[in-house]
Amino acid sequence: MLEAFKQAIAENWTPAQLESVLRASVVWTPEHGELIADNEITRQQASGHLTSWMSSGKVLEYQWTVMDLGCCDLCRSFNMLGPVKAGYMFAPLIWAPGAHPFCRCWLTVTKIEGQE
DSSP: OHHHHHHHHHTTOOHHHHHHHHHHSSSOOHHHHHHHHHHHHHHHHHHHHHHHHHHHSOEEEEEEEOSSTTSOHHHHHHHHTOSEETTOOSBTTBOSSOSSTTOOOEEEEEEETTOO
16 A cells, blocks of 8 residues: 555545545455544544643643443553643553544543642
């Protein structure tokens, strides 16, 4: 698939041309597209919340929250940390949920400036 992107850039393909090649590839399926879209929405929502909290300077702590005990080991380990200081990196380059497909987690604010 990477080669298709490189060729598309080198040959200045239209979006429709690239779409045709991706749809014809064995790697790309409508289900795969849905998976990517769902994961990116989750990741962007969590990232947006985190960015606004950090910009405000009011959110001091938050916790990785899991939907249920059926979550993955990675998310469970982040949840078990409990509240962390704002800006905490849970793992290399992971600051918020959406670190893997089908992640159903979110961040919950646990401490706000001025509130005890």
